[in-house]
Amino acid sequence: MQKKPDSKSTSLKSTNNQTDDLVASVIENPEVLSRVLDTPKVQAIVLKHFQGPVPPPAMLKEYNDVIPGLANRLIELTEKEQSHRHSIESDNVKISKRGQIMSFFVVLIIIFAAILFGLNGNTVLAGILVGIDLAALVTAFIAGKYYSIKTTDSENE
Numbered sequence: 001m002q003k004k005p006d007s008k009s010t011s012l013k014s015t016n017n018q019t020d021d022l023v024a025s026v027i028e029n030p031e032v033l034s035r036v037l038d039t040p041k042v043q044a045i046v047l048k049h050f051q052g053p054v055p056p057p058a059m060l061k062e063y064n065d066v067i068p069g070l071a072n073r074l075i076e077l078t079e080k081e082q083s084h085r086h087s088i089e090s091d092n093v094k095i096s097k098r099g100q101i102m103s104f105f106v107v108l109i110i111i112f113a114a115i116l117f118g119l120n121g122n123t124v125l126a127g128i129l130v131g132i133d134l135a136a137l138v139t140a141f142i143a144g145k146y147y148s149i150k151t152t153d154s155e156n157e
Contacts, residue, residue, distance in 0.1 A: 053078045103140070107133055 026033045050056055055063070060071040110133045118126035 053082070107137065 048059070050059065054060075054075065060074070063074065064071040110129055114126040114129040114133070117123075117129065
């Protein structure tokens, strides 16, 4: 029985034959080698970068070519993220306003209590209440400014 030639060994032999033929043709005609070496090759490295929530239209088209409908999904995801961020910021503003209103009423109650104590003859207690109230207000304003500056700096980094 005859052995069938292995396809890998056959392809290696044909590759070796082609290489030998190329070497022989270069040896016979050295101009071929000089033309190959003198031919300039142009290579370019392209770097694409975008910044923002939505990729540029060309990139969206490429996404759509890979997975149909992916560009629409990305746009919807971006819109949902934006609305979520807006709702978070709106909630933070509401919480801040509510805290300011509650603080205002607490201060009014303390001042009213200090007035009552002052009218009833407890001027020392009234003075202490007003002093503590003022110290708390000053501390709140200073701390509020400090933390707002600190959060602004950390967001900019």
